[in-house]
Structure formats: C-alpha cells, structure tokens
Amino acid sequence: MQDTGKVRNIAIIGHGNCGKTSLAEAMLFTAGKIKRLGKVDDGSSALDYEEEEINRNITISSSFHNYTWDKHQVYLTDTPGDDNFLNETLFASSVCDGVVFTIGAVLGVKGQTVKFADIVAEKKLPTIIAVNKMDRERANFEKTMDEIKESLPLSPVVLNMPIGSEEDFKGIVDVVSGKAYLFDGDKGTMTETDVPSDLEDDLAILRESLMESVAETDDDLLEKFLEEGDLTEEEILSGLRKAVSEGEVAPVCVCAATKNMGTSTVLDFINTYLPSPDSRPNLVATVKGSDDIVERKRSIDEPFCGLVFKTMADPYAGRLTLIRIYSGTLEGDSFYNASKDTTERFGQLYVLEGKEQRPVDSATPGMIVAVAKLKETVTGDTLCTQDAPLILDSQKPLAPVISFAVSAKKGDEEKLFGSITKMLDEDLTLKLTREQQTKQVLISGMGKVHLEVVGSRIKRKFGVEMELELPKIPYMETIRGSARVQGKHKKQSGGRGQFGDCWIEIAPLPGEGYQFEDKIVGGVIPQQYRPAVDKGIQEAMERGVLAGYPVIDVKITLVDGSFHSVDSSEMAFKIAGSLAFKKGAQEAGLVLLEPYMDMEIRVGKDHVGDVMGDLNSRRGKVMGMDSDGKSEIINAQVPQAEILSYATELTSMTGGLGSFTVAFSHYEEVPSQISEKIIAEKEKED
Numbered sequence: 001m002q003d004t005g006k007v008r009n010i011a012i013i014g015h016g017n018c019g020k021t022s023l024a025e026a027m028l029f030t031a032g033k034i035k036r037l038g039k040v041d042d043g044s045s046a047l048d049y050e051e052e053e054i055n056r057n058i059t060i061s062s063s064f065h066n067y068t069w070d071k072h073q074v075y076l077t078d079t080p081g082d083d084n085f086l087n088e089t090l091f092a093s094s095v096c097d098g099v100v101f102t103i104g105a106v107l108g109v110k111g112q113t114v115k116f117a118d119i120v121a122e123k124k125l126p127t128i129i130a131v132n133k134m135d136r137e138r139a140n141f142e143k144t145m146d147e148i149k150e151s152l153p154l155s156p157v158v159l160n161m162p163i164g165s166e167e168d169f170k171g172i173v174d175v176v177s178g179k180a181y182l183f184d185g186d187k188g189t190m191t192e193t194d195v196p197s198d199l200e201d202d203l204a205i206l207r208e209s210l211m212e213s214v215a216e217t218d219d220d221l222l223e224k225f226l227e228e229g230d231l232t233e234e235e236i237l238s239g240l241r242k243a244v245s246e247g248e249v250a251p252v253c254v255c256a257a258t259k260n261m262g263t264s265t266v267l268d269f270i271n272t273y274l275p276s277p278d279s280r281p282n283l284v285a286t287v288k289g290s291d292d293i294v295e296r297k298r299s300i301d302e303p304f305c306g307l308v309f310k311t312m313a314d315p316y317a318g319r320l321t322l323i324r325i326y327s328g329t330l331e332g333d334s335f336y337n338a339s340k341d342t343t344e345r346f347g348q349l350y351v352l353e354g355k356e357q358r359p360v361d362s363a364t365p366g367m368i369v370a371v372a373k374l375k376e377t378v379t380g381d382t383l384c385t386q387d388a389p390l391i392l393d394s395q396k397p398l399a400p401v402i403s404f405a406v407s408a409k410k411g412d413e414e415k416l417f418g419s420i421t422k423m424l425d426e427d428l429t430l431k432l433t434r435e436q437q438t439k440q441v442l443i444s445g446m447g448k449v450h451l452e453v454v455g456s457r458i459k460r461k462f463g464v465e466m467e468l469e470l471p472k473i474p475y476m477e478t479i480r481g482s483a484r485v486q487g488k489h490k491k492q493s494g495g496r497g498q499f500g501d502c503w504i505e506i507a508p509l510p511g512e513g514y515q516f517e518d519k520i521v522g523g524v525i526p527q528q529y530r531p532a533v534d535k536g537i538q539e540a541m542e543r544g545v546l547a548g549y550p551v552i553d554v555k556i557t558l559v560d561g562s563f564h565s566v567d568s569s570e571m572a573f574k575i576a577g578s579l580a581f582k583k584g585a586q587e588a589g590l591v592l593l594e595p596y597m598d599m600e601i602r603v604g605k606d607h608v609g610d611v612m613g614d615l616n617s618r619r620g621k622v623m624g625m626d627s628d629g630k631s632e633i634i635n636a637q638v639p640q641a642e643i644l645s646y647a648t649e650l651t652s653m654t655g656g657l658g659s660f661t662v663a664f665s666h667y668e669e670v671p672s673q674i675s676e677k678i679i680a681e682k683e684k685e686d
Contacts, residue, residue: 004278004300007366008074008270009324011062011092013120014102015112015656016081019132021047021059022257023102023266024078030188030263031067031074033353037186037260046354047078052456060085060453062092062310064322064352064368069267075351075368081112083656084450087398087429091379093119094395095309095324097366098126098274100266101154101250105131105139105165109147111656118630121153127250128269129154134162134169135256141165145252157213157240158206160253160265161199169256172265173199175206176236186260214239217248237272244273277366283326285382288338288389296327296390300364303388304328304335308381309395311425312370313461319425320370321377322352323363326392328385330369331362338389339381346371379428397428399661400444401647404451405472406432407441409465417441419462423454430454437474437550447647473641475549475678476593476667482507483587484559487580489572500572501525502533503560506584508553514541515555525561525573532570533558536577545582546590547679552667556581592675593667595640601650601660602631610653618642619671637665 012020021040024047029037038044043054047063059080066075077096079089093099099120103113120127131144141162148156163171163180171182173195180199181190195203214236215225221239225231231239243249253269255262282295283305296302310322323330334345350357350370363369377383380394408416417432420443424430431444443466445451455466484505491498502525509515516534525533534556541551561576599620603611608625611634615622620638627633643662650658670678 002073002364002366004365005276006072007276007364008072008274009095009097009277009366009368010074010100010270010274011077011079011089011096011098012100012102013079013089013093013116014081015104015107015110015116016058017107018081018102018104018113019257020081020102021045021078023100023130023132023255023263024065024076026188026255026257026260026263027076027267028065028067030260031069031267033065033067039258049355050457051460052453055456056453058082060088061312062088063354065354066351070271072271073366074267074270075366077368081116082449083112083115083651084445084447084453086115086446087427089116090119090398091309091395093123093125095307095368096125097277097280098270099128100270101127101129102132103129103144103148104133104136105141105144105254106133106136108140108144109151111651111654114151114657115659117152117154121247124247126244126247126274127154128244128266128273129156129250129252130266131252131254132257134165134254135167135259135261137166139165139169141254148252154250155213155248156252157210157249159210159240159251159269160262161203161206162254163196163199169261172254172262173203175203175210176233176240178203178207183259183261188260188263190264211236213249214243217243217246241273245275245279277326283392285390285392288341288391294390298326298365300327300329302327303385304330304383305385305388305390305392306330306335306363306383307392307394308377308379308383311379313422313426318373320350320352320357320372321374322368322370323383325363325365325367325369327365329362329364330383335383336386336389337377337381338384338391340376342376343386344374344376346374348372378425398446400429400431400446401660401662402447402451402645403442403444403471404448404468405440405470406443407467407469409467412464415462415464416458416466419458419464420454420466422462423458427454435471435474437476438472440471442471443468447651448645470644474595475547475670477544477546477549477551477585477590478553478593479506479508479551479585479588480591481588483584485580485584485587487576487578487583489575489579492567497564497567498569498572498575499564499567500529500532500569500574500576501562502558502573502576502580504533504537504577504580504584505557505559506581506588507555507557508588509555510553512553512555514538514552517555517557519557519559520561525558525563526568529563529568529570529573530558532573533561533577533580536574537581539574540578540581545585546592547682549592549682551585551590552593554585592670592678594670596637596665596668597640597643597662598665599634599636599638599643599660599662601634601636601658602628603634603650603654603658605632607654607658608632608634611650611658614649614653639668 077092161173180195215222305327306323312320382392489500623635
C-alpha cells in the first residue's frame, strides 16, 4: 500500500511553446520511467502521442504518466498551453494538488502565461516555477524573473541561480544551501563544484531576499530573522514548505529540458515543496439529497470518494473514464455513483502511462486511474460509498466562442453526426446545434484550431470527413408601415374552378411575433375558410418577401372578402391569403433585420482602447464598462455578422489575454447600404 505522505499529484502548466511536454519527458527519463528521452519536434514524445499533436507540435489533450523519485510516487499530468484547449488545463488543474508552472526563458511571460497564472492563483494551488529553455539563444533569466514579478499573481522566490545561459548554461547555484553544481551532460544528474566568484555577491543578495520572503510568512521565523539576521537551512526549508503549501510563495528553479539539464532539481522540488494529498485542505462536499455541507479528510482511512474529471475515446479500450481518488480506496468491481444514484460495475482499473495503460488492483488518495466502458458515468460525477454519499463540486466547462456550419464532405451525414456525438462525451466545450431559421447544423468550440483538430480526429477514428464553413446569418424581415389590401385567387375555365377572395389589414407589431385577428362580419367568407387565409399568410411569411428571409412582428386583421358557393375551397383561400400578404407587405414597406448579440469582453487596461475602437468598426454599441480588479469588462451589443471569427481576432488584438462570452440579444434593422448587398447576394444564391 502506498504511503500517502509520499504521493504527489501534479500538473505541468504554462503557455504554448514553453517546453512543458519536453520537461515532463525529461522528468520521466531522469526518474527511469522511460528508457529514451523523446522529443516533441520529431514526434517521439511519450506524452504527445496523438497524430494531431505530432503534426502540430503542440499538446492538445492532457496526458498522464507517473514515476518514482527518491521513494516518492508522483502522478503527472501534462496540459495544453493553447487557448483552443484551455478547458483541458482547467479540468486538470481542478484535480491536482500542486503545479509545476513552466515559463520559457526566451519568450518569458506571454498572454497565456498570465491567464494560466490567474487560474492557479484562483484555485490556490501550491506552485513551483520552472524557468525552462535556459540553453536557448536569447535566454534571459533576469528579464524573465522581472516579468514574473510584474505580471503574475504569484510570489516567486529564486532557489536556483543559473550558471551561464544560452549555449554556456552549465549548472546551478542552490540558494538555500549555497552550493554550486554542474550538469553531467544530458544524464539529468549533477556534480558539486565551487560557486563561481562572479556569482558570490548575487548569491548573498538572493539568500537575504529568500530569508526575508520566508520570514514574512511565519511570525516565529520573522521574529528570529529580525533578531539574528539569519535563518538556518532547515528553518528556510520548513518555512518554504509551509509557505508553498499555503500559496504564499512559489520557488523558482531553472532547467533546459531538451538537454535534460536541471531536471533532477525539478524532481527534488516536487518532492520537497509540493504537498501530499493528505496534507491538502479537507474536501468540502454536499451531502447527497440535502443542502448540508460536509468536510472530509483526504485520507486513506476515510470512506472512498473520487471525481470523474475526464472522458477519453481510446481506439482499443473504447471509452475511458478518468477518476481522481480523494479519499479511501477504490477496489473490487463496482462503485456507487452518487450523481446518478446508481451502482456501476467496472472491469479493470488502469493507471495511464502516455498511450499505454498499466493494470492496478486498487487506487488510493492522489492517484488518477482509468476505467473502460462505463455505461452511466460521465465527466463531473462523484463516486463514493453508498453508506456515506456526497456530491463534490466539479469544474464547469468553458462556453464555446466560435461556430461553423458543419457537413460531411462526401455526404455521409449520419456517420458524421454519429461521430461528433461520440466526441461530445470527450470534449465538453464542443456543442452541436441546429439553427432553425437557416436549417444549418452548427458545431461550436473554443476556436477554429479546436474545431479543425476535432475534424482531424473524426477522420482518423471514424473515417468520415467534416467540412466547415462560416454559418449563414439568420436574417429576418419586417414591415415599417400599414396597408389594406385584397388578395384574390380566381381560376374558372370550365369544370370546377378555384375562387378565394380576402381583404386584410397589415400593421407592424414590434417584438410581438405574429398575430391574426378575424373581424369578418356576417358570412362574406364562411367560417371554414378563414383559418386557410391565416395559414396562407403564415406560409408566405416563412418564405419571405424582400429577400427570402422569414417575416416577423406583424399583425394581420381579416376584414372582408367574398366566396363562390361551388368554386371556393380551403386551398383557394390559402392562396388568396398568401397573395394578400405579399402585396400588403410590399405596400407597408419591408426592411431587413439582423441579430444582435450581447457580448461581455474581458481585457487588460492596456487593450481597452483597441477593443473599443474595434467594436465601433463592427457597428457595435458599448453598453457599459465594469472592472473585477483583474480585468476591464466591456459590455456591448454587436451584429452577429460582424463577430463570426471574433475569437481569433480578439486573441490577436490582446496577445491572448482577452476573453469573451456571447449570447443572442435582439433583432435590429440592417443599414440600407448593407441591406442592399445582402439582398443582392441572396438573389445570386437563388
């Protein structure tokens, strides 16, 4: 049985191209878990193994592995750094006990870095910072540290001074012990050496700063530091452990992952500073069937409790359900799903190791395990014992921000939509809807790259190609004025003819949809034919008059008409109603309407001006501004036609720092010059 005190559950988080996967690879190699130091660039990584990840050289899905280092068992999650796959990182960070926050020494702090740091700070996750790529051209540790201090809601304390940089990066100075080490090539190990003379003054300054930072987090240490001006190595270490666990400081180490330099220090930092599962704050949950709140220790001695945080489609095992174990032990062949109030049987428990799965007999706190082919259990479900049922809060998926019309490239629509449905279980940010007005099926996601990756996976796994195109805008038509018109359908040329005659009054009905009022007095139109007039009008409204878009917000009053005792029929009056409506709508004056969307856009202060100017260029109306302390919040209403690719454009404008939500607001009249273009384009289509 594992000693929970020597278990670590960590996520590696950071911006795209900071070397997260390379660092994870080096950690696994140095710990002896894998036999070869794989590389992302040549597709040999043990963690980025899906075809789409290899082709794009980025992490798309969180991947999982584990290793043993100095008698500690560490469960590791490598997360994506691209905004298109932010949801993966959110869910991974919601079930880990600590974070290795990776920052590239060349690119430094980017927009995504700030976004990920905000997530870590909000979740109060114990964090160590690994400044990676110290061997690269233009690597600059001091500049990177300045950016971290200025831009991130983390409190960095430098524990590693780099010896050299770029091609001369060759070792570290441990600020706590005051010892220096040189790297043994790419073995991941180090050899002690003398502190370079040119770094001795910097070491003294950093050690003083470190002691101050640690002392400020503990009253006893602060008192001693003020009295004696010094702390022992053990006092610094114990103070750091406590401060990191409480999220007050983030120790900084340096490395060059692709050359396996400094990796052993990262492994040591994880063991030393990041907490074990049972030292994290108690779980807070809701008692099933009530609003009562209960706390539970994250201990092996407590009843079993776990959370389903991810579902994966595996080509061999089928659907894999991933579970984070929080308390007790999961073993046997069944568990109670408190969210579904059902007991579900399972076969084998697995620990994921890249694309491989290792069978295990049981799972204890801190472990992430997978189960295949569950029928009822989905992401977000709480698993526990039936005699101590509780419900854990789970991470809510992000709302999609971009939509495309989706179709099968070669016409196999049934197979395509069946495949997309399977992907919906795996990817909670993916949505499939049908636009009633345009009759298009829309697929929505976090960005175009996200949806392209979904299409690539569907083609690879299910053999059907997905085609994307910008969705049609669901324009509407309405009338400006009123009119009184006759609709007459007469066809009498031998035999039984057709005769229907009606007079209607047509008037605007803003925001009220459609209303039909029967004001016929006497029997000028028999009762049985009047509903046919209404039906004919509604069908004509659906087909549109101006440009073929549905007509809305109209009141029709049936006021007069005539009939023929032999030739009149429901069909004749239906046609008469349709004719009357078309004529009346044209006389009343038709206009085109477009949907406006409510947008809430969150950006930094530096980007407010650019975003506001851009909204104006999109015919948007800023409704107000607010601030939540971290971001400026712009509330606006913008025509849907102007924001079809806004996700990509906002990322470009704000360097990845902006985000937004969007929801339908209302319809407004399209400006005449734009309306003319839309009508002309529609006529070409028809």
